Amino acid sequence: MPDEYELVHKVLEGDLYSFNLLVKQYEKLVFTVAARLLSNKEDVEDVCQEVFIKVHRHLGKFMFQSKLSTWIAKIAYSSAINHLKKNRQYDEYPEDIDEKHFSGETPESLAIKKDKENYVAGLIAQMPVQYKTVLTLYHLNEFSYAEIEEITGYPEGTVKGYLFRARKLLKEMLEKYLNTEII
Amino acid sequence: MNTMNDNIQELLERGRAFTAEELSDREKEELASYKQLFAILEQEPAIQIPRHFPEKVVSKIRAKRDAKREILLNSLLAILISGFLFYLPVIITGSSIRAVAATFLAYKWIAVFIALLFMLTYFTGGILKHRKA
Numbered sequence: 001m002p003d004e005y006e007l008v009h010k011v012l013e014g015d016l017y018s019f020n021l022l023v024k025q026y027e028k029l030v031f032t033v034a035a036r037l038l039s040n041k042e043d044v045e046d047v048c049q050e051v052f053i054k055v056h057r058h059l060g061k062f063m064f065q066s067k068l069s070t071w072i073a074k075i076a077y078s079s080a081i082n083h084l085k086k087n088r089q090y091d092e093y094p095e096d097i098d099e100k101h102f103s104g105e106t107p108e109s110l111a112i113k114k115d116k117e118n119y120v121a122g123l124i125a126q127m128p129v130q131y132k133t134v135l136t137l138y139h140l141n142e143f144s145y146a147e148i149e150e151i152t153g154y155p156e157g158t159v160k161g162y163l164f165r166a167r168k169l170l171k172e173m174l175e176k177y178l179n180t181e182i183i
Numbered sequence: 184m185n186t187m188n189d190n191i192q193e194l195l196e197r198g199r200a201f202t203a204e205e206l207s208d209r210e211k212e213e214l215a216s217y218k219q220l221f222a223i224l225e226q227e228p229a230i231q232i233p234r235h236f237p238e239k240v241v242s243k244i245r246a247k248r249d250a251k252r253e254i255l256l257n258s259l260l261a262i263l264i265s266g267f268l269f270y271l272p273v274i275i276t277g278s279s280i281r282a283v284a285a286t287f288l289a290y291k292w293i294a295v296f297i298a299l300l301f302m303l304t305y306f307t308g309g310i311l312k313h314r315k316a
Contacts, residue, residue, distance in 0.1 A: 016244065019244070020237045020238065020240075021237075023236065024237045027232055027237065028230070028232065031230045031232050032228070036228075045236075048236070049239065049240055049243065053240065053243060053244060056240075116223055117223055117226055120224070121228060135224060139225050140224075140227060164188070167192055168188050170220055170224075171188075171216050171217055174223075175216055
């Protein structure tokens with residue numbers, strides 16, 4: 001596997017085989033972000049294709065000031081958000097989030113209530129896009145707070161605030177769920 | 184309460200190990216819940232990446248690149264043909280370039296109409312080809 005620098009330069013020289021390698025290397029990252037943010041699963045592939053086409057078109061602007069994964073995640077995040085906005089599915093951050101009722105008992109969640117993992121995944125799906133984003137980038141893609149700030153444009157303190165509140169909500173719901181299960 | 188939640192999350196983020204003595208019973212419970220949650224959050228969800236996804240992306244990029252190249256080539260060809268059509272009467276009739284230019288200027292709207300017709304045919308053909316693909 002060629003290193004990041006070599007790969008980018010080969011792509012910039014017009015080598016599509018190298019771009020194929022680049023897509024293979026980062027497809028999981030892009031799909032993870034898009035699948036978490038978009039509720040309609042059919043849109044995920046279209047958005048992911050759009051992301052890599054943008055990556056190819058703008059790769060010349062990548063100056064190696066951050067990791068390539070951060071730059072690609074930024075494109076994936078903004079493409080998914082734009083898609084949500086275009087389809088009027090984007091909601092601003094709800095100020096009353098602590099009072100929001102996260103349902104753990106919808107017919108869908110009952111059907112998937114096989115284990116804790118699915119239960120938590122169902123809860124995350126109901127959370128505001130800001131929470132879904134930081135949880136995904138921090139826990140699944142292992143980005144730091146500074147990198148999440150670069151990707152999303154939220155200040156580092158806000159990223160931390162969203163992450164801590166999201167985890168607290170999830171922990172409380174998970175505790176309730178596990179207690180119900182035991183009973 | 185919030186401070187306890189925040190502290191536990193912060194310490195877990197730093198990967199710090201706890202000794203039993205430094206935590207109260209409530210804190211131990213909280214820590215166990217958060218540890219469980221962290222483990223769940225770090226589990227990769229089952230994401231289905233379509234088969235041959237990189238190849239699909241590359242073929243789209245190749246198609247766009249080819250279309251750009253084709254437009255550039257055809258534009259060059261159109262300029263060459265226009266130049267040839269302009270010089271043809273000069274070669275055949277032996278008239279001066281100025282005289283031919285004057286004749287062309289007199290019928291310029293016909294030339295513009297023909298050019299527009301060609302462009303319309305070219306782009307409609309291109310759009311149809313794109314849609315079929």
